[in-house]
Amino acid sequence: MVVQSNSYEVKTQEIAQELIASTRSKKNILARMQEQMRWDDKVLDWAMSNPGLRVQLFRLIDTIPALQSKTEIARHLQQYMSDESVELPATLKGILNFTEANSFPAQTAAATMIKAVESLAYKYISGETITEVIKAIEKARKDGIGFTIDLLGEAVITEQEAHSYLGKYLELIEQLSAKAQTWKRQEGIDLVGDETLPQVQVSVKLTAFYSQFDPLDPVGSKAKVRDRIKILLAKAQELGAAVHFDMEQYQYKDLTLAILKELLLEPEYRDRTDIGMTLQAYLQDSYRDLEQLIAWAKERGNPITVRLVKGAYWDSETIKAEQNHWQKPVYSQKAATDINFERMTRLLLENHQHLYGAIGSHNTRSQAVACAIAESLQIPPRRFEMQVLYGMGDQLAKALVKRGHRVRVYAPYGKLLPGMAYLIRRLLENTANSSFLRQNLAEKSVEDLISPPKLPLTPSSKAGEDFHALFQNSADTDYADEELRTKSQQALKEVSNSLGKTYLPLINGEYVETTEYISSVNPSRERELIGKIGLISVEQAEQALQAAKSAFTLWKNTPAVERANILQKAADIMESRRHELNAWICLEVGKILPQADGEVSEAIDFCRYYAAEMIRLDEGYNYDVMGETNRYFYQPKGIAVVISPWNFPFAIATGMTVAALVTGNCTLLKPAETSSVIAAKIVEILIAAGIPKGVLQFVPGKGSVVGAYMVKHPATHVIAFTGSREVGCRIYADAAILQPGQKHLKKVIAEMGGKNAIIIDESADLDQAVAGVVYSAFGYTGQKCSACSRVIVVETVYDALVERLVEATKSLNIGETDLPSSQIGPVIDSTARDRILEYIALGEKESNLALSMPVPTGGYFVPLTIFTDVSPQAAIAQEEIFGPVLAVIKASNFDQALAIANNTDYALTGGLYSRTPEHIARVGREFEVGNLYINRSITGAIVARQPFGGFKLSGVGSKAGGADYLLQFLEPRVVTENIQRQGFAPIEGNE
Template identity: 35%
Template sequence: MSPQQSMTPELHNIRKAIRANYLADEYEVIHRLIAEAQLSDDARVAISARAADLVRSVRGSARPTIMEKFLSEYGLTTKEGVALMCLAEALLRVPDNLTIHDLIEDKITSGNWGAHVGKAKSGLINSATLALLMTSNLLKDSERQSVGDTLRKLVKRLGEPVVRTVAGQAMKEMGRQFVLGRDIEEAQERGKAQEARGYTYSYDMLGEAARTDADAQRYYQAYSDAIDSISKRCEGDVRTNPGISVKLSALLARYEYGNKERVMNELMPRALKLAQKAAAANMGFNIDAEEQDRLDLSLDVIEAILSEPSLKGWDGFGVVVQAFAKRASQTLDWLYALSEKLDRRIMVRLVKGAYWDAEIKRAQVMGLSDFPVFTRKACSDVSYLACSKQLLGMTDRIYPQFATHNAHSVSAVLELAKGLGRDKFEFQRLHGMGESLHDQVLEDSGVPCRIYAPVGAHKDLLAYLVRRLLENGANSSFVNQIVDTSITPEEIAKDPIDVVKTLGHNLSSKAIVHPSKLFGEQRRNSKGWDITDPVTVEEIDEGRNRYKSHQWHGGPVLAVEPASDEVVEVRNPANPDDLVGHITYASEADVSAALDAAQDGFKQWSALSAEDRAELVRKVGDLYEENVHELFALTTREAGKSLLDAVAEIREAVDFAMFYANEGVRYKDAGEALGVVCCISPWNFPLAIFTGQILANLAAGNAVVAKPAEQTSLLAVRAVELMHQAGIPKAAIQLLPGTGATVGAGLTSDARVNGVCFTGSTMTAQRINKAMTEHMEPDAPLVAETGGLNAMIVDSTALPEQVVRDVLASSFQSAGQRCSALRMLYVQKDIADNLLEMLYGAMEELGIGDPWLLSTDVGPVIDENARKKINDHCQKFEQQGKLLKKIKVPEKGLFVSPAVLQVSGIEELEEEIFGPVLHVATFEAKDIDKVVDAVNAKGYGLTFGIHSRVDNRIEHIASRIKVGNTYVNRNQIGAIVGSQPFGGEGLSGTGPKAGGPQYVRRFLRAEVVHKRSESSNKVLGADKVQKLIDKLEKAEVPAADRRKEALRPWFKNVPAPLDLGYEEMPGPTGEQNHLSCHARGTILCLGPDAESAVEQAGTALSQGNKVVVIAPGAEKALADAIKAGLPVVAADGVIAPDALTQLEGYAAITSVAEKPLLKQYRQALARRDGALLPIITEHKLDQRYVIERHLCIDTTAAGGNASLIASAE
């Protein structure tokens, strides 16, 4: 019988309450808990007084642990503390000497260890500090070359192995403070001393969640063996016997709500077997608490296990409840009701909670309506107090275990438990922490105390160690405060209810941004849908099921009556039997009629104020959210997207609406709208990119004629209908579904079009560019985002579990059909075998099939042509013996096996394979620069990933890689609008970045004064100009901070350098998002006269470019600037347009010549192979002379969010 079937009305109602309080309002929850706690003023005063006495007593005992002393010296507010945390997290897993040295140098030399020498009260800590100071000095290179420096370098060479050994030993010793033993036998032996003093133990097998089935089997065996070993020491009362703690996430690689069936069929029986073994030994068996999105699932597992008749009469089954969760009290109610129903007695360990920072970040990233946890420490403390009272009223069924290092919490429990026997509950502490406090309590009260003791090898302790450092290193932590004598005992023992009441309605922490306010007051964050939440999933399913068999019918959406009659069937790529609907393709006549109507549409739309346009654009986003269930269904059935991807798709489209609406207002005085813009969008983001292109142009005041991808035209029809429903005039946004040959070619070769916005292949972009040069104005913009050969470098400091998680997402999510997807993985040779083995195991856990199902990770590819191309590519590698891994897929539907292929490097890849295919190569640590060079040499520049803990190495790689978006210690997909502007360079696009500050500006017309070309007998051919370009190869560009000063003597108007620093973009906590500008390279300034050429050169140079100036009189005009050593060369005359086709080594041209000559220039540029080079006519607009790059760093990768925890209130 399943838990759901066995549920009584009471249990059912409590589960509903648990779900309802998932994201409840913090103020309401806390004041309900205060009311339920019903603590008298006298009781609260007594609790605080006893807590203050405990603090004094603990301080007087002068027996803090090594770790408590360490944390008092190196907290999270010190740079040194964070550096040591990062070092501790990575050092012990690094196998190669070069990387060990780089890691130690990176973390140690950056610290100001001298400030800590002799400050600590522990001789050991002072000795360690002195060693770190000496290490730091040894590793630092001095600029002075003297005898002393020579000796230092000699010591450095001799000392490196010593440094490595000392640092390694220090980390192991630190680990010993937290880990009781390397295996269960050693742990039990070490625990005897404390047992002799009256303590008992609960053992925890170290390790993170399973990534593969092999992991899960290994963890299961470790638990089973530990139970066998512990059982030998069990006798009599379960409460006095040792116990074990079990993580459910260790028993199944995919312990997730979407895999509920597997959880109940595979994980639950494994956990039950372990529980039965524990019951046979009469020992405690605790199910550990995990992330809040797994709580509902864990309750199902707990109910199923506890309902097992074979466990009747055993009182050792335990559950951990986290007080920082807003639904902790309801969870306790449910456990009590379940115990009553089943006539059982259970144990409940009450903890404050772990990974609080991750819960905060997740809610922000997902755009949830609130946080699942309290944002203030005082609120968590109040919850702990209320839950303690609740538990102490349930002792007929529950044996409470109060796990805390907080004197106030301990004091509160003792006060609330007056009148209860000492055998009715126990305290718990972590091994290595809170010893003095619990020694005191054990001595004074006689209440038993259990030590929660981690067990495991050094390599497994890293993540655990860092969490303890993080959670106890914050200034607000009791463990930190108790050794800080500047804080009075009364301050430490302050009543959290008083703190909460003082705050009034301003309860949410000001240090934490609400998910809806992630982008400030100027725009709201898009609404998120949490598909791990049963209530949300039920609501989504109820809504989208109405469209499960629905058929849509669409065609051209025009301001005039369409004249088309070609109707095409649309079928679900996951299931050819599912007829999604029919689409009518536009004819040539429709294209012409749409462009005629668009001229009137432009006049009508551009006449509105920017503010009025913005309001209507925002309304589109609102309507998307109101119609989300239909859009979810259509995105899945037409485009083959999973629900996870469908949610992201709709959210991105809404973000575009909100962001571009504001941008349109921001740029309202920056220039006139272009006119009519053609938007051509791809099938892989059929709503997000489609919407972004259109709304950016509408916000700018342009009229749009849009051509969607043939494969996803129904979604485009529905989107445009919603745009019209929002109030945007029909003539301002028209839709022309159809083929590239009819619609695409027609639109991109029509003089009535004033600009083109395109996302698709590089080859198609080049074809469009050529067509535009023949038929449109020479300065008509082409904003193209094209493909990429995206790489990731993984060095030996990276955590394999994180790498595998991110590689899976980057390579296989969306069936690899993202332009940002990872195609080329470089793994340091020293760790490659183990990492790839883990990757292959994790691939086996992927759910492949119908994207409608929540359990599906990888859906179909878009059509038969795509499937054939991907399969042919993989087959070629398989025949060469280079297929490393391949996953089985369903036979029906357009599915492709996720595959890993072996290559020597990116040089072997001729083009992007747009599917779930990952190529892998290895490299030596010393050859990282060669890898970067190889990636740059391919000419693509879209996304790039780095997994490393060495900050200097990350900075070095990021500074050299030529890509638009670099991601550090995270996946490289899913750029967020306004936070991570997206777009590439080179063969990957023209810029500016979508969702960035320059995008809308590009669709406005800058003022350009065209000048007649001065007559010149001197026409410069390719050879002459190439020599000029080559001459600049070694020229040095003035540094950004002194460039303006260097240019002013020679140029009238010198804009400020845009490449000076970076712009910090808004985003979730635990992430850095930096947008920076970089010089394009060498720019040809073609005047056409000396005055305009010099002006162009000044702007180009101001942005860090090198400049070749060709115009009559240029040599004389620039003679002094050249003599001053600036990176500029000049030649009198004019360039032959054809020379532009043959030249190499330049990045753009700029000219304000009359349109016939500009047209020749643009046609010549379009005949070039390779990247699309711009012709810049807005020569005073400095943004046109730079490219944008974005760097996103997950700052929590080393184990947690130090800055957020340090700022916790």
Template identity: 50%
Template sequence: MVLPFKHEPFTDFNDEVNKKEFEAALNKVKGELGQEYPIVINGEKIFTDDKLTSYNPGNKDEVVGKVSKATKEHIEQAMESAKEAFKTWSTWSPKERADILFRAAAKIRRRKHEFSAWLAYDAGKPWNQADGDTAEGIDFLEYYARQMIELGEGKELNHRVNEHNAYTYQAMGPGVVIPPWNFAFAIVAGTTVAPIVAGNTVLMKPSENTPVIAYKLVEVLEEAGLPKGVLNFVPGDPAEIGDYLVDHIDTHFINFTGSRATGTRIYERAAKVHEGQQQLKTVVAEMGGKDTIIVDKEADLDLAAQSIVDSAFGFSGQKCSACSRAIVHKDVYDEVLEKSIELTKELTVGNPAEENVYMGAVVNRKQFDKIKDYIEVGKQEGELAYGGKTDDSKGFFVYPTIFKDMDPEGRIMQEEIFGPVVGFAKANDFDELLEIANNTEYGLTGAVISDNREHLNRARTEFQVGNLYFNRGCTAAIVGYQPFGGFKMSGTDSKAGGPDYLHHFLNAKTVTEAF
């Protein structure tokens, strides 16, 4: 019997025992920094001279690890491996495949702090954020395993006299997984194991920023008994192998999370049918957001401020769900702004590999420079209300920044910054609050802080986002509780961690037998 899904609990780091255990995990990982990691094709570990080097964002000279880079030749080898492994893996029962995920989840759970410590180094994640990332990865393994067992039963159809009809699901074939760096364990795990438990084989190209923690997932899946060739680990330069993976005639699906620019490029390229290709490619794309928290005049203003600050500055705003826009009713605008500034002043910034802080550094030099440029834009478009400080002397630190009196059509309020920057704008009434909230090309997450039930009911249908929250922040979706994904230019609304997600990696099949 498979127990019902229950999400992995978060660690309370106010507990001294938990704190000491996490510090021990950080020390353990520190002793393993600087190692070299291979490509993995058909279970074979391949080391190359050309490598990706991962650095600690909070200590930019500290090497986390060096990971071998795959070439197009390696991609061909990996695809052949995936095609061969598919022949047998696709014949395993859903329960047998799910058991691999259950075993992997148990192994990760026993080493939870260790995986989170790797996130503190590889991605610069603060303790709470790293713990949540690891917990979400466990949740994906547990949830998708259960979903596949259920789908393995097929769906009930009607029958006629002397005729039996069956509706079942079967795997597609080899596919490509391209996860991001910001949820360097959770999304890597979710996007990888979903197609695998559905019976497909995978070529996984991790982000070049966080390849070490991605390799740790490959290791644990192998330890859990995943057969050779089912998961092929092919880190590399996106410019060299990205298009090649997408264009390959044997690629059946592309599961991507990342920027709008890359996502739309993948969507376009995947639509082309190449000579020798025998299937249309499925694209699952989550491409970012420009997320808004609305504050109504009838609202808990302390809750509003806390929701804005947590959603804007958690993991330095490096979430596609992060609140980068606070649209506040004019009657409470000044009070919500002031309360948000006061809360922001309490936030701590530092290196999570060394101390338990609220915010760490942003992931790399490119992001640091980009966010720094946006802060200068913000000074031209509105008024800097708090923060604006940056420091790259040791790591890539951008301090929490609040702009006020912003033009809703300005760049700060329209473009995805992916950093700890939030802009405030005021609205005259609820109509205008909704109008501004919907004025971007994105449609990922949003929140409404209001005690007005009529307004909440309107927002339920009129606020154009895939994940809408009432009287809480707009981040922190839980697997199985808030299936995640948006529409418009936020992606294909695939709803990761939801009951429909595995359908993207399965072909539905009807079989009719006459008697």
């Protein structure tokens, strides 16, 4: 049947009017008035009336389930509500009228808040047990409404949790199916005409079946997930239950669809129509996904159900895209989502022969559109249903049932703590200004509520704004994009075919032969040669220094803008060669691709940021008074020796080198021997970008000989070093000695590592904390100066944290870093491996070995190791190990945890997982680290956003990627001129 779209609108208006009238009936208004007497509704009212209060209330609600006493809840209540942005209602002021958190008024306030949160939870969560869920289901069935059950749970970050998730769903299906045997089948729920439908339906998340579900590893993720899905689908088929697959964050969308589409084409599943999947209309590519799904369904020959929703992760998707400098996957405006939802509803329902539609929305107009299309096309009832969330669309659901439509309620169940993320999403949705439910409750005019969605006019940019002048961080590769994954794999193959070449030093613009060579090998496969590197002699080091001296005058006088343009061009070349550079990093130093990619982004950022900073600094400033001019400006120091590390062979080497170059210094780059091929690539790029002959020298050599010679040389002005504390201190001492003929004091910039700690207090989100600690401790096999090597845990959550931490680490995949499934690779060489193993042996004597992971052979692999019950004074808690060894320390309280964290020689990075405002404020003042991270991992500093560097014995100098870093390579000067002549001077404004 063909129906004109304009007839849908006429019918939509009629149906919407009817539905709204039903939800605004006197009976429903009375029910709402009664509900508003309850504390949970007071909380919602407060949240809707004050944006500042809304934020703090929801943060408090998020924290409450983790707190273990009314005293703690009272303390947090007071801390959250004392925020300056909060304007407190009189009732709330009243219950906060206490001074001691353990007083009777405080305990009463805590009890009141607990009751309110529990009431809110039960408003949106159907129960904490299957028994409670069955009661909720049976109540819905009495109203003519079907159900689908979603099991709330902790984030699946361990394989143990993934197996548990599957087991709980199998148990859920069994118990619900057993109970269903006692239900009489109902028309509109279980019976549609002469067709019987499954009485039981569950909704599951694909990522929960495998803790390491990752778009970068589609093959490995699919293999793990398929095996577990098959178990679930077999049980569901045996018991006559339906299974619906939810959609989650955008990064998982394409892989989720690919896995399900491939699985459901297999003969075993091709005939089944009791399976569904979900699409989210707030995604800009969702309409295309639906078109492709329709084509797939036609090929399959048997329909499945598509649940169409608007989407629940808008805030997090927007934030993630903004932080990663990616294009936002979601529509920016709600009206655009509503428009797309209606387009997709029409497309879905007009193809009801191929896909069954399940329209999930609490927006009366959205549901009315679906009803209008279904009725106009006379879609059979089996092929179309409406869905609402438990506790959010009760009156609308009843109104739809009254009109004769099939309705299903999406009912989550589980414990309050693991369900908190779901609860917060519901609260955000219910209290948002754009929420249809809120607008309907506010008695907004029916005409406005049901009018077709329209996009507001986009305001034009302000005149004179130059967005291109602002520094923008480079975007990391989004490996959820299949095209980019393919390019990365192609680059790995191409680079693998280019191994084994020889890389020579560059002195005075010429590549020179040497008498000594070393081999760079792949740490994942120690027999694989990456390349041979020529090592310079002391005599050649002298030649390089003299060439730099000769080139200095011309380079010093090159306009800053020209030097900056060379850096910008270098950044462009790096961007164009990103996947190739990632591959070299992956193979030469054993980094997995995403972490190699982040390093290339950082190098690009260094080029662009330092270029912009040099142009800013080159302007200097004037401080003139009548009769006198004063000009403040900078000049380069002279010759800079850059000694770069192997653990960030591209980013750190690039950052130090281009900082020296753009400020007008001639520069000698001496890389770590194990990463010299990557350094050679940096030099290739800088030469291609236009660095003149003699300005940059590539001088690979032995640090103890050539490095020491250049540090001590009287022609050297600046030494930029990143590496071990031992070598850094030696450089610092040697540079301080005035050499014969030297007429300046040398500047040393040294980053020398850390013994970094993460504190976890009793209010921490343990899902977030465990994932953050695992990434911070074991990312790049712990070989980051910023890596977490100590986790200090308040004793009330110690056991729970340790259990999940060990299991999460066990779940990581260790292997060769060019394999997509690998998350952890080798250490850099045999020397590092042996040293780390010595520390592990020492740790076994000092503390409890909680985990030692088995490792592959054929490379420099060491076991991921966790020690528990570690003394704060133990060697593994005090000395930098630079490997995958984590010491877990118990603290009796937060004060002791902070004292332990500060009790080392280092002050580089640190972290805190907490939802206690007072603790968050205190670490900002008292945690002695250069970079402090709260409620996130402690590695991965981003240029300009998080300039990087520490103090104490972690190093000396300004933060890399910060506004004052270039000043270390410059000499400030002031020129003052008396402009009076015979008692007169030019006066601005006079002729």
